[in-house]
Amino acid sequence: MLTNAPRGTKDILPAHVDAWLFVEEKIRDICKKYGFKEIRTPIFEHTELFHRGIGEGTDVVDKEMYTFLDRGDRSITLRPEGTASVVRSYLQNKLYAENSFTKLFYVGSMFRYDRPQAGRMREFHQMGVEAIGEENPSADAEVILLAVNFLKSLGLADLKLSLNSVGCPKCRPVYRKALQDHFRDKLDSLCGDCRDRFERSPLRILDCKADAGKDFIENAPKITDCLCDECQEHFEQVQRYLTEAGVEFELDPRLVRGLDYYTKTAFEIKYDLLGAQSAVAGGGRYDGLVEQIGGKPTPAVGFAAGLERVLLVMEQQKLFPPKETKADAFVVALGDFAKIPAFQLLQKLRDAGLHAEMDYAGRSMKAQMKQANKAGARFALILGEDEVRESVVMLRDMEKSEQQKVAIEEIVKKIIAEVKG
């Protein structure tokens, strides 16, 4: 227990850090190109923020939050997603004052008390962007393009972009009612879960795996048939922008998002081979959220990508050739007499910008040579009593298996010439 990380958490070990750094670098690259600025918000917030932002009744809020009372009896929650925090910060810091259109991105840990699975951790990492203050469909398209191009820049292939519109407070109730009317006399044929969903979120019935394929599911009214004129027009424009940008997508009338704040555009990027947790990125428009949290009515659109899932796909597609870190030089010290001079030499090599290693345990020469080999060292610098007295170093080229004596003052220069040349 003592030596186990809590359930659903994972150490990112040295062998994987390179991959994470690579992904983070790509995130910053692409966001810069699209004009999004990085923002870093606290890992915990007042619980109320998520209740208001994400919505009571959603699974995330009702059963997945890490909520606790702090010592001042405040209810605190580890953030389960990034959007609410970013919007809170946007309002608190009056970022709208600097520009009517604010484009932000973030990278960081999120927390949800879920049953862990591959691609689903209790502490997981997301990158996300939020474009706040613009209602024009080109903003939706820009965000979607950023998502697509981010994943592309990592080298990912076989991703599928699904697009839908979930309407607005004007037309969604109309659709909701149309769905309930459609399903009312077929309740008996639905699975148990779907009977529960009938009242709470009839839209989700469309997404059900158990009931998939049944006629009345296929024939159910589509939201796109119920959209109000404004939403309809918006949806068409988004599609037009995407098509013109050469992005492939498929319309999925059954794509529904689980967070209450979404309006109009909803999208998801999936990689089917990931199994159950196949959604790599998802997002959409949330025109009601800013007002919900206490600001003026402000349109906004954004998305988030799950980095663990992104990395899983990269692993599956073998986008990480294991890269070895090779030392430039390994200092081999023989006997106590050579220890200090060897240590000095080591520092000199490092000061010159070289990756240099040595043995600290005072092992046999043979053992040190093995270490040098394992470290992938290009050169072994052998320093024994004789060499120290003569002020030379035995420079052994580990690849060519050749060695020669080199004056101690020349050694750093010589290695640099060999390594850089």
Next chain:
RNA sequence: GCGGCUUUGGUGAAGUGGUUAACACACUGGAUUGUGGCUCCAGCAUGCAUGGGUUCGACCCCCAUAAGUCGCCCCA
């Protein structure tokens, strides 16, 4: 929160109701005194997820718990 499968050393794993828990890789040391990658030799789990129980005796049987994994739910 629900269901299926799994859990042996640093890693991959074999194994049987009963004296020393295979094998491989990795690691450490050595093969005439200051030289690596190949080869050879040796060392390396008082313990088989944890806690109970059955039994003369369990790593192998039963129960519980935990963790992992797959699926449901939900989401990234």
